Amino acid sequence: MPQDSEAVASGEARASATFDLVISRAHVFDGRRALAGPHDVAVDGGQIVSVSAEPLRGRQVVDAAGGWVVPGLIDTHIHFYDVHAVRDPQSMRAFEEEELPGRLGLFLDHGITTIKSVGDPTDGILKTRDALAAGALRGPRLLATGCGITGRDGHPAATVFSGNPWARERFAAEVGGVREMRDLVHHLADRKVDAIKLLSEGACAHSGGPAYLWRNPAFPDGVELERLPRELLRAGIETGHERGLRVTVHTTQQAAAREAIEAGADGLEHGVTVEPLTDHALIDLMLEHGTTYTPTLWIDAHPDARGNLKKVAGAGVRIALGSDTFSGRGLFGANTLEEAELMAGAGMTPTQVLTAATSGAARQCVRPDLGTVAPGKRADLLVLNADPTADIGNLRDLGVVVLNGEIAVDKR
Structure with a gap:
């Protein structure tokens, strides 16, 4: 014919x-x-x-x-378990039984059909992922990294969880050497996580590296942290890639962002937020490596964060929507829509924002079946x-x- x-x-x-x-x-x-x-x-x-x-x-x-x-919206950066309420096995169980189902439903009610958890307790979030996939819970498709990986006394272990040792052991994994890093990434890969998240600005052993003062309303004097040593950063990324997993890195400074990309990171969580992005070669590096930039403006109203997003988006860097939403502030789902509006307010066109929330986010999550x-x-x-x-x-x-x-x- x-x-x-x-x-x-x-x-x-x-x-x-x-x-x-x-x-x-x-x-x-x-x-x-x-x-x-x-x-x-x-x-x-x-x-x-x-x-x-x-x-x-x-x-x-x-x-x-x-x-x-x-396409259904995709939020690539959320923290689902309540970091303030979960302090022991009893409070964990109470959250999972009494709070978790309703909070999952909020995402669907706002049009978010896929979420990616990037730093929740590994056992709990993978159990929740499985229950959603099996239809035992109503909610969006859930992708998860399990715990975030940081250095000894790094963020969020020494910041968010400084007064909550039980949660600190479960939400954050602190590593002190290359072998420990590789073993942990292999362990998470064996658990079938969807990706790996490393936190760059948070270790004690970066020889000669500049300190970073982590500020938060709960810590008005700041907490001094140093960047993850390059050898640990590279080991985590290489091991993740060996296991076929995409690896993204929490950064806020230009120097840390450059280190992460040069070490092979697939994406930057937050990007550059605490200073103006003046290193134009860094933008070229993002373009060369196909790095995804997730701005998380909802969590960080710093004017530099918005100006930096406008620069990287205007240059053609790949953008993914991620709100960094967490329990206790705003409302799950609604926070994602606010993130989209903040991205537009920073200078992205509606079409650019929609792309970041759909096909761009699907690319970040290595889910070509979604977002289109x-x-x-x-x-x-x-x-x-x-x-x-x-x-x-x-x-x-x-x-x-x-x-x-x-x-x-x-x-x-």
């Missing part, structure tokens, strides 16, 4: 089929750009099977009525009542959330 005839036959077969779910007459942002004209989006078995300019038939139909379909509205991709979709490419605030005007091809939230 000639190619044109094959295309016609394929189109006719698609038009005559009946799909599990069809979202009809919607404008579509596909994860990178807005498609021209309205489309129907068809879903079968949890997967997108067609994005068609022609009408499609579905057993279940959501009439978008000229609204917008976008296209045949063969996972059917995590939002139906919005207004155009998010004109105003990122329209992410709040949410009608329907589809997770794995099923309607998870319906606000119509």
Whole structure:
């Protein structure tokens, strides 16, 4: 059959089929750009099977009525367990039984269909991930690094958890040598974590390295930390790569960001926040290495953080949305939407922010099945009542959330 005839036959077969779910007459942002004209989006078995300019038939139909379909949002940097409440086995169990289910649901209620935990107790967060995947809990898809890895007396061990030794052992892993670092990364890989997170500014043994004064309203005088030694940083990244895992590094200074990229880091968590980004060669290095920059403006209102995001985004550095949201401030899900608005306020266009929250975040998480509205991709979709490419605030005007091809939230 000639190619044109094959295309016609394929189109006719698609038009005559009946799909599990069809979202009809919607404008579509596909994860990178807005498609021209309205489309129907068809879903079968949890997967997108067609994005068609022609009408499609579905057993279940959501009439978008000229609204917008976008990929489900992805927050690549969250802390889920309550770092203040969890202090012993009893409080851990109480959190998991009484608080955890409702807080998971908040993400879906705000259109966040995937979250990445980057520093929660390994046993607990992996158990939660498994329960979500099995359908025993209602909530977004969960990806997890397990505990964050830092140096001896590093952040967050010596800062957030300085007065909570029980949680300190579980939320943060402190390492003092290369062998210890490699063994820990192998252990986490054996536990099937989705990625590895290292914290650069937080060790005592960086010979001659400049100190970093960690400030927080709870520590008004600051806590002096030093950067993770280069040999430990490199060992952690190399071992993660050996196990096929993406490795991102918590940084706030230009010098630490450069060290992380030169050591092979795939991404920067926070990036450069405590000083203006004046090292243009650092931006070139990010571009050369394909480094992902996760700005976490929600947690850091420092004006340099916003100005630095504008610089790196304008240069074409890959950006991923990550809010650094945690229990006790704001509201899960709502914080992610606030992060998107802060990114736009820093100078990114709505389309750039949407990309960072969808296909850019999926790339950061090494999940090519997510973050895009296209045949063969996972059917995590939002139906919005207004155009998010004109105003990122329209992410709040949410009608329907589809997770794995099923309607998870319906606000119509």
